[in-house]
Amino acid sequence: MPSDQHTAQEHVSVLIVGGGLVGLSTSLFLAHYGIRSRLVERHSATSLHPKQFSLSIRAMELLRSVGLENAVRNAAAPLAENKDFLIVSTFAQGEMARYPLGGLREEEIQRLSPTTRGICPQDVLEPLLLEAAQKLGSELHFGCELRSFEQTPDGILATIREVATGKQKTIHADYLVVADGARSRLRQQLGIKMQSRWSSEQNISIYFHADLSNLMPEKPFFTCLVTHPEASGILLPANNRDRWIFMLTLPTGSVELEEHFTSQRCLALLRQAIGVPQLEIEVKSVLPWEAAARVAEHFSLGRAFLVGDAAHLMPPTGGFGASTGIQDAQNLAWKLALVLSKQAGPTLLATYESERRPIALFTTEQARLRWQAKAQRHAGDAAQREKLGLADEAVVMLGYQYTSPAVISPRQALPSHSEASQNLDGHPGTRAPHLWVEHQGRRISTLDLYGKGFVLLAGAQAADWRDASRHVSNRLGLDLTVYTVGLDIADIDGSWYIAHGITPQGAMLIRPDGFVAWRSASADESADRTLERVLSHLLCWVSSSEMN
Template sequence: MIDDETPVLIVGGSMVGLASALFLSHHGVRPLLVERHAQISAHPRAQAASPRTMELLDGLGIGDAVRAVETPHAQYGDVLQAESLAGAELNRFDGPFRHDTHGVSSTGWTLVGQDRLEPVLRRRAEELGADIRFGTELLDYLQDGDGVTARIRRTGDGAERTVRARYLIAADGNRSAIRTGLGIGTHGRGTFGRQMIILFRADLERYVDGRKFFLCFVSNPAVHGVLGQLGASGTDRWCLAPSLRPDETHTDYTPERCLDLVRAAVGDPALSAVIEDASSWEIAARMADRFTAGRVFLAGDAAHVLPPTGGFGGNLGIQDAHNLAWKLALVLRGTAGAGLLDSYEAERLPVAEFTTEQGVIRYLQRSGLDPETAARHQPEATVLFGHRYRSRAVAPEDDDPATVEDPRQASGRPGTRATHLPVRHDGRDTTVVELVNRDFALLTTPDGRAWLDAGGEVCARLGLPLDRHVVGAGPDATLIEPSGTFAERYGVGARGAVLVRPDGFVAWRAPELTGDPAATLTAVFDRVLAR
């Protein structure tokens, strides 16, 4: 007997699972999410939402809500190096998440821990209709040609239910039982070490001594780790993230031993502190060999694990969810063929390979890089914004195998993120990327209006919503762009057009008006939507 039916079952209620629920709900799909823990974790874990992630959240209208819960002291940016908080200060430098985006985005890093970000994602997903059940675990599932049948159980009272879903998203972490059960292997550099995080309460104001900093790296014979304040100035909630040996976990550390580490990090052997909790995780570089198996999709740490350097890992997972959500929505609606879902792995696996390598390079920089590895280092802007997709969901112009390009010299080619272009729409300042967040968008110049008429005709026939815009400086433009550089920056001519996907990536472009624009667009949508 089926107790619940849902279009998409999401397993895992951390950042990526909640993002999946949010993006699907934004597209009108009401998913069911199950998470075995009773509540969102109190551990901050991933510390920053990248500019690309903030673009996505701004497009959904919750960017400001995320900025409002930014981690206290994040605005200071500074990072200290010291023997201990009370000991000699060795160095002070700019934090890792204040880099210039070189004019390729209107957003910047937002220093927000998962413990602060996840409630915002959950609240908005539920407002949009997502069914989110914490304290509920997946027992098992079977997939067939039409969907997935799963058994779930409430951890509190043991009550079981059977769920029927069309698709399943595995966001169940780096030890993903779903990935293992599917027989999907992993590859990569493997484990570098382990990191523990200790949550504690203590009055450290006299040791801070009025200094303004985001994090403090401490190093002495008793402890190597990072101290961070979790509450506002004057509060007593802190965390310590000490390094562990690869064979250790937090379970090897008693509360008394954790207290010793905290005291050593602060530099006061008699410090009064209360240990609230401890957890640990693996610092590793590992990728799933596949991201898809039938009707199951791996996302986030279930698909890839990165070192924390660069802050790429959690953001990569959120962008997995964003890439997959619009595709699932169109397939579930019947507008796209099931083949569109094949583009998820085709697009995200190469991006994950590239981003993982960049995280590893940044991690190994601390101990020195060989020239060959150092030569593969790419700028932060390229890692965050330079992805180039190659799949059937893109109408290609060439056979260039490159998976990235420098967004500071954006080409506007199909498969790349829509070139950053500030515009004014309905009386407010925005960008093309922020504006395109649910439906396809067709952009053209004032002389290319025939494209918009053809696009309206084709999409009405397909039952596909389409945003249509004239980009220019004149009174007939719907996107006001005073610089007049749209055509140049997107690589089209005076009567060209650009089709942008719901995820903000260019699906197709035409340098000039063709003889039959409706036929041209029909062929484009048939390809991109796997019709």
């Protein structure tokens, strides 16, 4: 019989509740920054259902920063060329129409990033995140659930229970990360409401095994719309061979529940959709989900922070959902790390909400528009997409900006919703420009210089900024890395200064997430004092009024 035995209180810096993709990402990023965390997940293992597939360019950049980009691509190598949208009557009858998945122009992406969008089923990605986090010392406890918690002035008191044994323990954490999904129980307990921006159909996702390799078209696809009147839905390949997802939308007003989709009913639907009556199929799992656009009214309360689906829910079009959660995790992790190591003031954590919530609102709206546009988003030209209100994919993935005390002098608005390159010009609040440079004899992206701590990029004639960085970082106790153009990094194609918007006498600060925090186009006679005021503001040691 399970017992209610309690053990003595333990302490962790960060308690993460939820062991899905975003919870595991949070654990990994915290470990990357040297912060001990403990993750609890009530299920006994990672997801058995493929769920999310797409990873945005920005998500892949963040996985690259922790050394996981190649592992993710290798694990999902069979799907590397799956880029098209098909329309069929049944899968066996072959394609009626085919469109490029749309939105991303390869030439533009090569100018903007060292990586590209990724495809990796969630049941493949989660074990990779888990293994990487464990290697860095993260504590990951599956089969454990949070029973209760309370916020105190100096942290979180949480009661954790082992599901199998009933054994309970009390944990004191400095901070709590809420990553327990779209139906977040913890969000509800915190009293944080979701703002419903749009709610549409109820859907069912069926994960099944069936060998369809002989039916696969010569050119692979990412999404297949099946139009059979009695089995319409979306077919997604999880490996182009025998692992598949079939998603169907329930009729408006339907009260059908997950349990109504018995094995027999699923088999009948799948055989109709595929068009092979006697096909051997094994149904692995059935998951209900809602096509909705919702964003939490707040992303934090006290020492608790919402990430991923607990903070925002969006339809799967565009593949933005999981990637937005990964970006939440990284944004929060570096700020927690600086505060816990006393390199930044606690109010830095308030910038998590002021930065990530506007991006969630924008991204959720873009996902909604894409869902409602349906096939038009693939077939339409640029003018039609603009008429529909669709921002360019690269803008949604990369070309956004932050406005918060953790950025000095951001723009009031983005220059463009159609050309990401116009936004990524080195301006504070935007992701730092990508260029290929030479560093220590290797050709790397400028983005590969970031991801651990603050970085000062100095022009070739910016000795005053370099000297100031040493003095100021010592006084503030901040880990600050300095790279000088022409000394530490070689400007291969001669475009570094134009791309970053400074002169050889100028400098700029890059945050641990690769976003530009501040820049000075030229020299400053009071570089030491200026840099100290700037960093003190960015690290929330002084207020905005004290900067002026």
